[in-house]
Amino acid sequence: MDSVLKNFLDQKKNLIGDTKIPGTQKQKTIAVKPGKGMMDKPLEADPYKRLALSVIKDKPTKKDLVEKFQSFITSEEAKL
Numbered sequence: 001m002d003s004v005l006k007n008f009l010d011q012k013k014n015l016i017g018d019t020k021i022p023g024t025q026k027q028k029t030i031a032v033k034p035g036k037g038m039m040d041k042p043l044e045a046d047p048y049k050r051l052a053l054s055v056i057k058d059k060p061t062k063k064d065l066v067e068k069f070q071s072f073i074t075s076e077e078a079k080l
Helices: 003-010 047-058 062-079
Strands: none
Touching (some): 047 062
């Protein structure tokens, strides 16, 4: 065995022998509160993405989904 390694292990340094020492303090996690006005504006400016995200998030029934798509189509056609 190398003399440097033997000297290191003889000094009772656990860095190499035991690397899975648990942390002594738990980290505190804090939920960030939305600031004033953050909930007022839409998350997405693109109406297509906003529709897709709302469908994924809300998980409407098939009937509600068809109605939502139909209202979206009519509103987009009105812009033309």
